[in-house]
Amino acid sequence: MRVADFTRVVAGPYATMLLGDLGADVVKVERPGTGDDCRGWGPPFKDGESTYFLAVNRNKRSVELDLKSEEGRRLARELVASSDVVVESFRPGTMRRLGLDYETVRELRPDVVYCSISGFGTDGPYRERAGYDVMVAAHGGLMSITGTPGGEPVRTGVALVDVTTGLFAAQGILAALLHRQRTGEGQHVEVSLLSAQLAALINAASAYLVAGHVTGPQGSGHDSIVPYQAFRARDGYVVVGAANDRLFRLLAETIGCPELAGDPRFRTNADRVAHRDELVALLQDRLSTEDATYWEDVLWRAGVAVARVRTLDEVFDDQEVAASGQVVTVDHPRLGAVPLVGPAVRLSRTPAAVTLPPPLLGEHTTEVLAELKLGTNRAR
Incomplete structure (x- = not known):
């Protein structure tokens, strides 16, 4: 051709x-x-x-x-x-x-x-x-x-x-x-x-066309899922995603805060979205106590979706990219x-x-x- x-x-x-x-x-x-x-x-x-x-x-x-x-x-x-x-x-x-x-x-x-x-x-x-x-x-x-x-x-x-x-x-x-x-x-x-x-625009377009919801900027967060964003660790940033209730319970247990999963404010994703600010603040307090590489390792091993925010020099030195x-x-x-x-x-x-x-x-x-x-x- x-x-x-x-x-x-x-x-x-x-x-x-x-x-x-x-x-x-x-x-x-x-x-x-x-x-x-x-x-x-x-x-x-x-x-x-x-x-x-x-x-x-x-x-x-x-x-x-x-x-x-x-x-x-x-x-x-x-x-x-x-x-x-x-x-x-x-x-x-x-x-x-x-x-x-x-x-x-x-x-x-x-x-x-x-x-x-x-x-x-x-x-x-x-x-x-x-x-x-x-x-x-x-x-x-x-x-x-x-x-x-x-x-x-x-x-x-x-x-x-x-x-x-x-x-x-x-x-x-x-x-x-x-x-x-x-x-x-x-x-x-x-x-x-x-x-x-x-x-x-996928879900942002659908949110407006179907439900009349006008999405605004969320930083690294997500309009419909919490937690699903970057958190400041001791030496950098780590992105954590818990897109369902099972993963949220696993996240809470792995970071040493199992009580979060039982809190009525956070039991379902809809609850977590409604109480976004309170939950993000609690998670931020905990995740800031260790390095990003530590959280990436322990959360990955536990089966929680996680990734450290890497710079491009780190990306092209990464073993998976290689x-x-x-x-x-x-x-x-x-x-x-x-x-x-x-x-x-x-x-x-x-x-x-x-x-x-x-x-x-x-x-x-x-x-x-x-x-x-x-x-x-x-x-x-």
Whole structure:
């Protein structure tokens, strides 16, 4: 499968990277001279290369095309005509002005699977708005439930709206390819950051739509489960979750406070939610008396859901992460050996793999244009 990738920043590149992980030949079309916006996002940089760009652009080949020129658009049409999938993340209407919209591309490649990614979709009054992750997180409600009560709105530490959008886009493309395999028909796949954000609100959305409850920020806590949050230990933080009554009794016994399980304020989860402040204060007093590693060890051995809050250096030094084999090393043309987080999905017969490093800007222009001239579609 060849994927013509007209995306930039995070959501679109994340989707096409996932397709590349599964074996697609992803040809990334970039602006001459500057390329994808996130090539300039930093610091941190490594020898001039943005670590942000490296995170979402493995398994791709880069081609510089000036889509403002007739020659650039002609070459882009040749590329899409030879591609099974086209993915774009311009503002709605841009690809039409370039002569690369779905209807036009379908004339060149009738069975094409064409995916459009936008901030707010193509039908509503906000379709022309720029759709960066944090703006959609604000508009779509995620920032209203992230942070601490009474505190300022907080964005998630990584662009989860973009990542979620990329996952939905890849899912839609794969479903469309399966349909094409069965029927020979291509189709237009659309996903917006706002639609992905709404889908990801899960229980918070349902709480409002079904019960009229407007969820607010809970810090590390949970609106419907107590205890289910981070507690300050003597030397750090530990997250404890007791999502049912049996686990709460086990937690109370393990930390040496069995009387909590018999307290009428805390007997059921609904009781614990109603008396959240009292219970959290009691648990905090007890958990602050030992180190986080101590509580993680004893609670894990007792069967209580628990995890110490780790920093990223600790995460990538963790034995479980090492055992997963998910951190892979690729040979970058400028940086040499570069470690990257590889695919999350495991397939027993057709494993996902990292076969190409994130490309230099325009690194494969000559190669891909030669293939277009010869009418070839490189298999990987």
